[in-house]
Amino acid sequence: MTLALIGFAIVLLLAFYGVPLGFSMLAVGVTLFAWIRGWEPALFMMAQTIYDLAANDGLSVLPLFILMGTFIYKAEMAEDLYDSAYSFLGHLKGGLAYATIMASAGFAAISGSSIATAATMTRVAMPPMRRRGYADTLASGCVSSAGTLGALIPPSVPLLIYGILTQQDIGALFIAGIVPGILLGLMFMVAVRWTVFRYPERGPVGDRSSWSVRIRLLGRVWGVLAIFLLVMGGLYGGFFTATEAASIGAGGSLLFAISRKKLSFRTYVESLLEASKMTGMIFTILFGGKLFANFIVLSGLTNTMVTWIQAQHFTGLEVILVIVLIYVLLGSVMEGLSMMMLTVPIFAAIVEPLGINMIWFGVFVVLMMEIGLIHPPMGMNIFMVKTIMPELQLRTIFVGSLPFLATAVVTLMILILFPGLALLLVPKLG
Amino acid sequence: MSPARPEGGLPGPERSMDKGAAVSMANKVLVFLCVVSLSFIMGLTFCDVFMRYWFARPITGSAEMISFAIAIVVFSSFPLVTATEQHITVSILHGRLGAKGAWIQRLVILLISLLCCATIGRQLLLSGHMLLQDKQYTMVLHLPQGYLSYFMGTLSCVAALAVLFLLVLHLGLCANPGAGRSAT
Numbered sequence: 001m002t003l004a005l006i007g008f009a010i011v012l013l014l015a016f017y018g019v020p021l022g023f024s025m026l027a028v029g030v031t032l033f034a035w036i037r038g039w040e041p042a043l044f045m046m047a048q049t050i051y052d053l054a055a056n057d058g059l060s061v062l063p064l065f066i067l068m069g070t071f072i073y074k075a076e077m078a079e080d081l082y083d084s085a086y087s088f089l090g091h092l093k094g095g096l097a098y099a100t101i102m103a104s105a106g107f108a109a110i111s112g113s114s115i116a117t118a119a120t121m122t123r124v125a126m127p128p129m130r131r132r133g134y135a136d137t138l139a140s141g142c143v144s145s146a147g148t149l150g151a152l153i154p155p156s157v158p159l160l161i162y163g164i165l166t167q168q169d170i171g172a173l174f175i176a177g178i179v180p181g182i183l184l185g186l187m188f189m190v191a192v193r194w195t196v197f198r199y200p201e202r203g204p205v206g207d208r209s210s211w212s213v214r215i216r217l218l219g220r221v222w223g224v225l226a227i228f229l230l231v232m233g234g235l236y237g238g239f240f241t242a243t244e245a246a247s248i249g250a251g252g253s254l255l256f257a258i259s260r261k262k263l264s265f266r267t268y269v270e271s272l273l274e275a276s277k278m279t280g281m282i283f284t285i286l287f288g289g290k291l292f293a294n295f296i297v298l299s300g301l302t303n304t305m306v307t308w309i310q311a312q313h314f315t316g317l318e319v320i321l322v323i324v325l326i327y328v329l330l331g332s333v334m335e336g337l338s339m340m341m342l343t344v345p346i347f348a349a350i351v352e353p354l355g356i357n358m359i360w361f362g363v364f365v366v367l368m369m370e371i372g373l374i375h376p377p378m379g380m381n382i383f384m385v386k387t388i389m390p391e392l393q394l395r396t397i398f399v400g401s402l403p404f405l406a407t408a409v410v411t412l413m414i415l416i417l418f419p420g421l422a423l424l425l426v427p428k429l430g
Numbered sequence: 431m432s433p434a435r436p437e438g439g440l441p442g443p444e445r446s447m448d449k450g451a452a453v454s455m456a457n458k459v460l461v462f463l464c465v466v467s468l469s470f471i472m473g474l475t476f477c478d479v480f481m482r483y484w485f486a487r488p489i490t491g492s493a494e495m496i497s498f499a500i501a502i503v504v505f506s507s508f509p510l511v512t513a514t515e516q517h518i519t520v521s522i523l524h525g526r527l528g529a530k531g532a533w534i535q536r537l538v539i540l541l542i543s544l545l546c547c548a549t550i551g552r553q554l555l556l557s558g559h560m561l562l563q564d565k566q567y568t569m570v571l572h573l574p575q576g577y578l579s580y581f582m583g584t585l586s587c588v589a590a591l592a593v594l595f596l597l598v599l600h601l602g603l604c605a606n607p608g609a610g611r612s613a614t
Contacts, residue, residue, distance in 0.1 A: 014542070015519070015520040016520055016522050016523065017523060017535060017538065017539075018519055018520070018523055018535055018536075018539050019519070019538070019539050019542050019543070020517030020518060020519050020539075020543065021517075021518055021519060021520060022517060022518065023517070023542055023543055023546040024542075026546050026550075027542055027545065027546055030549070043549070043553050044553075044557075046549070046550070046553055047550075047553035047554055047556065047557040047579075048557070050550060050553075050554065050582070051501075051554065051557060051575075051578075051579055051582065054500065054501040054504045054505065054582060055497045055498065055500065055501040055575075055578060056497060056500065057493040057494070057496040057497040057500065059500060060471050060475065060496050060497075060499075060500045063468055063471065063500070063503060064471065064472060064475065067468065067472065239483070240479065243475060244475065244478075244479045246475075247471075247472060247475030247476045247478075247479060248476065248479060250472050250476075251472060251476040254472075269461075269465050272464065272465045272468045272469060273461055273464055273465060275468060276464035276465070276467075276468055276503050276506065276507040276510075277464075277507050277510060277511050277516065279468075279503055279504060279507060280503075280504055280505075280506075280507030280508050280510065280511045281511050281516060281517055281518055282518075283504045283508075284508065284511070284517055284518075285518055287550075333520070333522055334520050335518070335520060337518060338518060338520055
């Protein structure tokens with residue numbers, strides 16, 4: 001157990017020093033495995049693990065969903081989504097902020113990435129909000145926070161990676177993300193409502209659109225709705241496996257981007273290259289994470305912890321609260337995906353024997369990741385907004401995201417107290 | 431992988447042109463492999479779904495072809511990501527170290543990256559040799575697993591070479607006395 005804790009500390013040290021997380025976990029995992037079993041078995045285990053992970057047809061779901069998001073991004077859907085949401089909600093107080101949340105949810109539903117959603121929506125939604133006299137705090141807080149919906153609303157890359165790490169049904173994980181994702185979106189709208197109720201000058205009323213305009217604008221985003229319904233409907237109805245849904249989604253997005261005349265051969269190649277590189281980055285962390293997890297299992301850390309927790313008669317809720325605390329601390333210094341890769345193999349081994357549903361746990365972990373994306377000092381989405389809008393003060397964005405952070409924490413509490421919410425739709429999969 | 435830009439004490443223009451051409455060629459080959467393999471995965475899975483549901487005839491060995499293609503995507507992009515230093519990092523020290531501290535930090539990062547890439551490459555090459563010796567083939571299409579392991583190992587070695595190149599550039603900067611003095 002001591003060796004495992006030393007290993008964990010070295011990984012954190014190397015990662016904080018700037019060594020790529022995948023290489024940190026790989027180097028420490030293999031070296032300490034060799035410390036226990038010798039170099040030959042450690043190196044053999046390394047080659048075998050990497051080969052098995054890389055040449056695994058089940059993992060093709062990862063590049064395919066990334067590719068689906070990339071095609072949709074290239075199809076320049078974000079503006080149309082935003083205009084469509086604005087036509088319905090713009091006339092309300094804070095209407096542009098509501099529209100941003102709706103459009104982010106729509107974009108997230110097909111892009112699968114929080115940071116990509118935040119980056120895109122910052123470019124799309126910030127300029128009109130500022131033109132309409134929205135306060136920078138509300139506008140920037142809204143775009144940075146609404147981006148986090150990408151991690152929860154399926155198809156979600158973090159849920160996918162959780163599924164790979166813990167060998168859970170990816171389709172079930174996606175379905176489980178729907179209700180908490182919608183709940184989080186609604187909670188963000190509550191945050192906007194509260195802000196404009198308290199400070200009406202921060203979110204002035206916009207124009208009311210006629211129904212003919214609304215229907216015309218809705219017609220431009222049919223593709224997003226169609227792809228989402230096809231992918232999720234196929235998964236939910238049991239027609240597709242996750243891989244098949246991903247390929248249908250990627251193929252559908254490609255056709256959709258072509259139909260919008262947004263995809264040349266050059267952008268097609270760029271999309272594939274971007275998706276390949278993202279896949280390479282994630283797989284490197286997967287290699288490191290799996291090798292480190294192998295060492296952790298060999299060291300006996302998880303067994304010792306499980307035995308200790310059972311001896312202390314801790315309940316599942318108490319363990320979850322401790323995990324929340326660890327995630328808040330780690331989320332203050334680490335980016336979400338790295339945090340997940342480092343902790344999930346250990347936490348999953350601890351919580352599973354306590355009878356905690358692993359699909360629910362996946363949604364919980366991803367929600368914790370999302371909260372980490374907007375809480376100081378390392379909120380990645382906050383920095384993304386700052387990068388795109390350098391004239392904004394970092395403090396302004398953090399202050400603006402506070403009401404959204406508060407509602408995300410409320411959502412987390414609801415998820416912990418009512419775990420059935422995440423599993424509401426899952427049993428129907430069978 | 432974009433051709434490395436000369437900085438500080440770097441090789442002369444003729445040598446860097448040769449290296450630039452070699453790097454550019456390697457880059458094109460890797461990009462080609464990524465694009466073709468990922469298109470193949472998308473196309474094959476898409477067709478497989480249609481064949482399975484509409485004609486009740488799934489494509490034979492599609493899972494094996496996809497498993498080979500995904501390994502090709504992962505390991506073709508690995509040198510590209512490694513050479514451009516795009517791997518996911520935590521880096522809370524970014525911008526907080528002095529010039530000398532940052533120089534040492536990058537040296538450590540490159541050394542560990544080199545060690546990891548080279549070790550992965552060596553082991554996958556050895557594993558490929560063993561798989562070929564043991565005549566390990568896939569179940570349906572009888573694809574030789576050893577050659578895939580060789581491919582993965584070779585591209586890991588290419589990634590190691592790319593890191594070695596970056597390391598040489600980094601140390602070249604150190605050899606420049608002016609740069610060294612200004613750094614301190």
